[in-house]
Amino acid sequence: MYYIGIDLGGTNIKGALVSETGEIAREVSRPTRVELGAEAVCDGIAAVITELSSGEDRTSLGGVGLGCPGTVDDETGRVLYANNLGWKNFDLRAAVKSRTGFDLRIGNDANVAALAEALVGCAKGAQSAVIVTLGTGVGGGVVLDGKMLTGYTGAASELGHMVIRAGGEECTCGRRGCFEAYASATALIRETKRAMAAHPESRMHAAAEENGAVDGRTAFIAAQRGDAAAQAVVDRYLDDLACGVANIVNIFFPEVIALSGGVANQGDALLVPLRERVRALSYGSRYAVRHTRIELCTLGYRAGVIGAALLAKQS
């Protein structure tokens, strides 16, 4: 049996034909063209589904799943709110059904990517996993006993918007002090720039010049070269990241927490000190027989289509 997984993004509609065990048989992609409106985007989604299902016996197709940005309600098939698509309370399931005949399963894009990592990626075989994406913002998903934690009307698992410093930095959500306002790549770049302004002698200036811009790597590179101001940026970033990750451990005690996104590319320079800090902050860790493993995600951008297909399999 095969399943079609769609990753609906603001730029591209990516689709894949995926086996029951998460292997991709075929992939297609086409521009989303958000500016043409929801109905035109649904024409694009239908075209991707048609392309992937053509030549396949419909009896060998188990269903279609789709990951969408924003708040989505899988019970009703509606996208309640998707800022970067400009959609509000849109009946996506009906729109796709009328074009293709398929009953769509939908999930938030970060949640379905987490489902893929939990079931067939870095946390395969684990009882539970939480995925934390460190990108422009901080996203993620919680998977318990093989199911996404979606909450009432699909709005749960906004891990980036737990406050770790009351009254702290402004967040894109309107609150202050959110995990995202400290652990995102955007936050790391903000702190790097502040430290560079305060330390004209810092090796961060040379590191930024080598890469053409200040980015999430700048402080890590300069810290590895022995720069004290850069090390302070890295240490503070790790402290804030560890605070949020330890909060996740204390709430869910998942078997695995896995990081993805640009900052996670730092690998062991990030993971080794993070594990140490999280262990110290985790409730009862001195007595615990087992601990949450902190790892890196392994599926990359394909987690979106694979997770959407695996969601379809769960119906």
Ligand SMILES: [Zn+2]
């Ligand atoms: Zn926030």
